[in-house]
Amino acid sequence: MQRLPVITAFGGFNPAGRSSFHRGYKRLVLDNLSLAERNDTLSDLAALMGLRTGADAHGPLEAELERKVLDSTLVRELEARYYDYRNCHFHQPAQLSSDNGFTFEMSVRQLPVPLPEGWEVESLDGGKVRVKCSSLSVMLDSHREISVASAGQLPTGFEPGEQYNSRFHPRGLQLAILGASDAVQSLGIDWERVVAKAGPENISVYASSAMSQLDPNGNGGLLQSRLRGGRVSSKQLALGLTSMPADFVNAYVLGSVGTTGAVAGACATYLYNLRAAVEDIRCGRARVAVVGAAEAPLVPEVVDGYTTMGALANIEGLRKVFGGEIDFRRASRPFGDNCGFTLGEGSQWAILMDDALALELGAPIHGAVANVFVNADGPKKSISAPGPGNYLTVARAMAEARAILGEESLQQRSFVQAHGSSTPQNRVTESAIFDQLAAAFGIESWPICAVKAYLGHTVAAASGDQLVTSLGIFARGILPGITTIDRIADDVHHNNLMLSMQHVERAPESLDVAFLNSKGFGGNNATASVLAPHVVERMLGKRHGAKALLDYKKRNEEVVLKAAAYDESASRGDLKAIYRFGEGLIDESGITCDSERVTLPGIGGEVTLPCENPYGDMV
Structure with a gap:
């Protein structure tokens, strides 16, 4: 069974809020x-x-x-805390060209590697360079509406x-x-x-x-x-x-x-x-x-x-x-x-x-x-x-x-x-x-x-x-x-x-x-x-009997009270979130083993090892 x-x-x-209770x-x-x-x-x-x-x-x-x-x-x-669907940011690719070419200054650290074909670079003071080129591939900041x-x-x-x-x-x-x-x-x-x-x-x-x-x-x-x-x-x-x-x-x-x-x-x-x-x-x-x-x-x-x-x-x-x-x-x-x-x-x-x-x-x-x-x-x-x-x-x-x-x-x-x-x-x-x-x-x-x-x-x-x-x-x-x-x-x-x-x-x-x-x-x-x-x-009740169910209900009374105390706290806005970062770390040097169990220090506890053949007389 x-x-x-x-x-x-x-x-x-x-979107409906908290699920518990x-x-x-x-x-x-x-x-x-x-x-x-x-x-x-x-x-x-x-x-x-x-x-x-x-x-x-x-x-x-x-x-x-x-x-x-x-x-x-x-x-x-x-x-808008997620994003503005009416004005959502994206990059618009563009290829710029000019008969007279382009001249612009930029930080030397921002130079692309390798340099695009046709770029002429002149060093300037202050870690800057002057670039001359006839065409330029760019990504332009743009905004558009998302239809959802x-x-x-x-x-x-x-x-x-x-x-x-x-x-x-x-x-x-x-x-x-x-x-x-x-x-x-x-x-x-x-x-x-x-x-x-x-x-x-x-x-x-x-x-x-x-x-x-x-x-x-x-x-x-x-x-x-x-x-x-x-x-x-x-x-x-x-x-x-x-x-x-x-x-x-x-x-x-x-x-x-x-x-x-x-x-x-x-x-x-x-x-x-x-x-x-x-x-x-x-x-x-x-x-x-x-x-x-x-x-x-x-x-x-x-x-x-x-x-x-x-x-x-x-x-x-x-x-x-x-x-x-x-x-x-x-x-x-x-x-x-x-x-x-x-x-x-x-x-x-x-x-x-x-x-x-x-x-x-x-x-x-x-x-x-x-x-x-x-x-x-x-x-x-x-x-x-x-x-x-x-x-x-x-x-x-x-x-x-x-x-x-x-x-x-x-x-x-x-x-x-x-x-x-x-x-x-x-x-x-x-x-x-x-x-x-x-x-x-x-x-x-x-x-x-x-x-x-x-x-x-x-x-x-x-x-x-x-x-x-x-x-x-x-x-x-x-x-x-x-x-x-x-x-x-x-x-x-x-x-x-x-x-x-x-x-x-x-x-x-x-x-x-x-x-x-x-x-x-x-x-x-x-x-x-x-x-x-x-x-x-x-x-x-059918599996465990009426007495077991009655005993359960008595034990459950204290549990219900403790759960209700959390609900009361959460209903005041205090969720008491559990976040145990770095708490209760298990010291691996303290682990002990024998052929029947592994014992972990602290919260880990004792782990019993399998001892029965799950395949019966097949082996």
Whole structure:
């Protein structure tokens, strides 16, 4: 019997704010919350954005401040803190020529090597030279409008690099540090205690970005440096790697010596890492698995690339959709009349434990990941086009969920978090998959959510957004509607689907399982099945017994109080970011070994070596 990967903590940041304690989820369904919950959600956001701090951070917001918070979250017109899309800098190449030639002075240090053909150079005083030539190849500073003006941006005023000593860190890695820190602190259990109980060799961390770190402190600066006349720094290449979110969290948040990995799969990256974590726990390779992703793609080069592909919702396309004036808040339009997706930035993290360890530690139970299925598309004509692999991932996830929970849970008590990228092609192909499989499994009105309508497409972190939203739905029962559209597009398949443009309220206990779906460039398809906490508790009671569950609940009381203390602090604007640079270094001279164990001094702990033949009598 396999171990169950229980979700014991989650955290992160995206355009809706902080994810832990369902804070970001509540921003999505704000209109359906009670007045007290609404005020608490807005107050938390105001503190995160630096608009209210300390003792003044709590309580209802005055009307003007509330409007500012609402307008400065979720998808919206791109802010100048990223770049000015109306006046974006670039270099215009030009070839200058003159019948009379050119004469100019410059520093001798600026002379190109080798000298261009036809240049006559005369030395001057003060380290200068005079150059004469008949033609000149130059790059002229210029500015132009980038035709994409909307994005899912972190709440205005919230800068992740200001929360810790983030010098030279690319924005994506800043997000990784903060997101993982948020998840760890929401657990309500000291991490050292988790490691001591699980064993340092039984911790896994799987996380990555899909596109690497592309701002000036990462690969963006690395690739631009020569063309800009600058020098590559010693950090840009290393910090630009897609594995860095996992590496940073191992080194600076967890201090982990356990298994690590970074799986990249385009838009399915989060689910690929989640799959590795689930497999580790199910087969016993790990007792704890930390899963995450971080992406900060709001840089001109990335936007240029997707725009050239015709993938993004640009100004001209949105004008046609809206019939005139653009509402940038509604630029991301899954399953409606749309013209392309909207990029977003974010970082999401979850901490999984095997069921026995979760009970032993009294850890929170937010749900469990039953499985993650991955299939490629087979032969392709276009690497960016969708294919048949997603039929397989969704069908396999549905069939296994039915085997675990029964026919009624699948047909009446499940919902889908669609990839919902907001492209014309996605709305047709993904809806066709859901509609056909719903009919095949006897589902008459399958609820479909599409959180990219609110957050944009955060690339590697996109399915992390789906996961934390699903946990919020399990807790509150409010399924976010696709509120950015006025109607379902004519070519969307929905005979057996419920695509609601308003939030839909259900009793939390009436929802048993969520399916997270991702369709990535290159044929990277993945679908995860996530079980609701009430289902998980029922399963744990059956496996471990009523007494074990009762003892667990007693242990959990103290954990809940400690987690709530962190939430209270974070809601005042103090995130208490974990960043242990150079702390607790393991002195390699103090490592001791024998044939059965390796003992690391300090935080490392004792690692037991394998002693059983895994291949039985084959050897």
